[in-house]
Amino acid sequence: MKRIFFVTLGVIIAFGLLTLVTYEDNAESDAFTLIGFPFRFYIQTQGRLTDPKYAADFGYFPKYLIYNILILIISIIVVNIIVSRLSKTKIR
Numbered sequence: 001m002k003r004i005f006f007v008t009l010g011v012i013i014a015f016g017l018l019t020l021v022t023y024e025d026n027a028e029s030d031a032f033t034l035i036g037f038p039f040r041f042y043i044q045t046q047g048r049l050t051d052p053k054y055a056a057d058f059g060y061f062p063k064y065l066i067y068n069i070l071i072l073i074i075s076i077i078v079v080n081i082i083v084s085r086l087s088k089t090k091i092r
Contacts, residue, residue, distance in 0.1 A: 007083050011076045038071065039064035 019037040027033040027046045035042040041064035043057065 003083065003087070004080055007080050008076050011079050012072070015072050015075065036064060036068060039067050041065040041068060 024034040033044040
């Protein structure tokens, strides 16, 4: 049971680190703030937009956050299965 907990915790930490590594905060210099791994669920800019129709492309996207959480859950399950199978073959 401890193994499952630590493997799950490791996958969550790895996913969090990947999110931090891909995080971009450049909105103050007329660029973009981008948050999310593998899908960007938050996009913001402080710069002026030449075309107002692009304003709909910014903000918070809960659909992509849900996708990211589902990918995290699937990753946890797959990694736990792989670790479980590898540990069974080492014991025998």
